[in-house]
Amino acid sequence: MKKRSGLSCLVVLASMMALAGCGNSASNAAADGKSSQGASPAEAAYPKMEIKLSHVAADNTPKGQAALKFKEIVESKSGGNIKVKVFPSGQLYGDNDEIEALQANNVQIIAPSAAKLSGFDKSFEIFDLPFMFKDEESLRRFEDGEGGKKLLSKLESKGIEGLSFWPNGFKHITNKKVAIKSPDDLKGLKIRTHGGLIINEVYEKLGAASTKIAFNEVYQALQLGTIDGQENSLVNIDTQKYEEVQNNLTLTNHARSEYVVVANKKWWDSLDAKTQSLLDEAMKEATEVGRDLVQKLELESLEKIKKNGKMKVTELTDQEREAFKQAVQPVFDKWAAEMDPEVINLAKEASK
Template identity: 45%
Template sequence: MFNKKKLSVLLSITLALSLTAVGCGTKPSATTTDKPAAEVAPIVVKFSHVVTADTPKGKAADKFKELLEQKTAGKMKVEVYPSSQLYGDKEELEQAQAGNVQIIAPSITKLVGLNPKIQYVDLPFLFPDNKAVYKFWESEANKKLMNSFDKFSLKGLAMWPNGFKQFTDNKRPLLTPEDFKGLKFRTQAGKVLEAQFKGLGAGSATIAFGETYAALQQGTVDGQENTFNNIDTQKYQEVQKYLSVTNHGRLDYIVLINNTFFNGLTPDLQKAVLESMAEATKFEIEQAELLDKASLENLKKGGKMQITELTPEQLGVFQKLMEPIYAEFESMISKEVIDAAKNASK
């Protein structure tokens, strides 16, 4: 009986002491709960894109990863997901806004739903060469476009070129507007692109980039428009017989980062992100020009496609046919943007 009472008293005292310690705010020892700096988990940056790793965008995404991890001494870790491994065209934009992926680099045209003015990139024969494109990107008009995505939880970080678009198809060489009649082409979403193919007497279907090869293979569409590098790396030469070198439009990218994520970083990490992106952009521009030329040579050497370079006279027929598109979409894209693009060519 005595032992039971003694044990009961001891337990009561122990419990009282425990409660007193908690009530007085006693903190756990740092040696048992605090992790050394080296063990703090890095901030993960998911970078999703839809092209292969050996494209200009793919190589630049990997370069950005290398630079940022180096500049932050491992405080930030970049996970690059190429070839739609994480998300497709539509999904990556939605997930970037939601913050489930931090960085994306969609084709400029993919942003038409957020800002219709971005469709300048689809106006046929707007830019004569790469130099004019780069000059336009430095204009105030384009800077306004890049900043227009803030209200959609996205911050524009950089413009990345891919190159000029060319037509391919599986029916016949496309040398005149008449050659397009009755054919159906895969296209990105956008009214300007719809008007382009309508003006050529062709049909169009909006198909995700990652699904284009299958659509061409199965005959869902007869052709498509893309850069030399995308045609080469996506192996469209396996399912397309003809390629017409027209340089009629652009396919370029805008790199976007989730606003909430970026604003939540410390100033030094924000600086590292911006510096890494600036360096990766210079690298991307170099790669875009090099790989575009290399891919054209690959396609020629492969011998699977009949490649025709249209003459200035042949292109002139297309240019004249496409002129009404400018008047049709000037109010949507704005005179300011179109004029800035045209002035960049001077």
């Protein structure tokens, strides 16, 4: 009996030593930041995948910088498991085919102008309603609030997941014929727009002809004289070098060409909750980067344009701006009546 007890003690002792060895191995692995399979916590949490993000603006615009920040955050926090390939300046898809490419899942994320989505719901042209939002703060209150959420939810039945709104600054008009100071100055001009129904009618009301041309083809159209002018944010006017082919810039501040960041819904729904959460958080941070850059870069672009002196810059007085607002009020009233009244009311509340 005593011999058996001694043997039993030896077995127990050996077992304890083995467990201690396992414990030390586990502790060492934890200290190294590795799991028992040799993967870091981030690597273990996220599946390996590649996300294609396509947009039509330059890298040095708020939109371009937001896209790069999204890439940086996702790749860093996923431990490199999730790769985001960003294709700026229409390198992969242009204005005319990016939505179709998204629905076919040839690209997972795009950031088209909101008006490009008006074929799904007219409410997406709310940013084209002339003088709808008075400033950046009212716009952000709408986008981050119930109004923005309701607007994005309208895409779900179309196979599209709405992720965020990215800023593009308020729009202004350039042309090569006249310094625009009154609505009458636009008569007879041919202006490029993104093709939204409202903005086209705005120019029609002002006596100008509007035409839809892909963003990455606008410079050549201006150079060739196919069009007389165009409307855009100051950053886009600057980075696209329109001053080389335009003589006049009028700071009308008449509408926004806000971007809507959207994903292929079937692809999005296939992601696990942890991955969706990572992408959501990265998108929020990227959106803030874009917003912070808008005011800074818009001011810098305006100063650069003025300094170069190739375009005459016309700043409207309050009275002149009011004349434009009154001239296009019938367009506002007509199209606001075609949109979701709840979305319109939420936008008006945000602008108070």
